[in-house]
Amino acid sequence: MDAERFQDSVHGFLSCTQCHERFGENPHTTPANPVSAGVERIAREISRKAKVSAVALASCYKCHAEIYTQVLDSVHGKNIVEDGRTDGPLCLDCHGSPHYITPVSDRASPVNKWKVVRTCDKCHGNETLAKKYGIEPDVRETYLDSFHGQKHTLGLKKAPTCISCHGYHDVKSKNDPTSPVFGTNKIRTCGKCHKGANKKFVSAITHKEAGPIPRYAEKGLILLTMSVIAFTVIHVLLEAFSDIRDTFFRKTKEEEHEESEEQVS
Structure with missing residues (x-):
């Protein structure tokens, strides 16, 4: 681990054991320290996703309980908790290594406005995952070809990206009635930027490839x-x-x- 980069990250003020709860001050001893109840519960739910330590992966819950709960209730979290799979992204899949996380406002952050489209595309542009879950693998291309995507490419700060319409940590399936892009919900979602948006207007906003005309x-x-x-x-x-x-x-x-x-x- 790069100690200097860690100190410059948003977690630079934390001690190792605040995330690695099972360890004491001496990392070479057997990890046997008690774990807080909330983290222990989350660790059990996401254990199949953890590559090394489920406790460390679940420790985000200690400071970000509300957000972590939203993630587990999202289409991404349900993929792990309810469906028993490991494809759904958790904190580190989007934000990167916990040792080097930078603020969202930092252009180096993978969830920064100018990088989040590419970050989402790591999964949504993966043909294997797209085929597995029946999603369109070219959503990034169709977005970049759209009016919104072209404005984003040109550097307009107000141009919407994935999270502007689909949400952040609480992303829902497009078939979920509570999703901001489900059915008539799109009228309210588009209306945040386009006052007076109606059913006909929102029907033109899609990831589908444009027709010949x-x-x-x-x-x-x-x-x-x-x-x-x-x-x-x-x-x-x-x-x-x-x-x-x-x-x-x-x-x-x-x-x-x-x-x-x-x-x-």
Whole structure:
């Protein structure tokens, strides 16, 4: 572990045993310290997910009890607790190593606004998981192709990302009536940014690939824009060439008149 990075993280003020409860001050002794009831309960529920220590993985509950409860009640948490699987993400899958977690406002954080789409895509863009759970593996691509995604790519801070619509720790299945993207709930969700959003409006917001008409319309507009730009550039270059030619290679009418007068005289 990098001690300096740990000190700079949001957990830098914690001692080792605050998370690794089974250990005493001497890490080389047998881990036999008692564990708090809440952490012990969570550790049992997520034991199949833990690669090393379920207690350490569950220790986030000590400081983040409300959030941890939301996670376990989410579609991600239920994958572990109720379905008995290990694909559902927990704290470390999204936030990274507990020793080096940085604030969400830090661009280095995997859940920062500018990185969270890529973080979600680690699972949602995985074809194996997509096939296993019947989800679309190209959600990141369809998002980036959308108006929201393009604004995000251009750096607009207010552009929505995954968590803006689907939620943070309490993400629900799109088939869950309590999900913000379930049925008519989308009207309220979209209405947070788009005042007056209605059923027809929200029906256009989807991760599905655009049909042929909008796709070809987009290509047509791009072609038209590029043609106008190319025409403008060519026009400017021709004008510049004409001015240069007239300045350096063509005699002005006054010069021609003077020469003709000299010849006459």
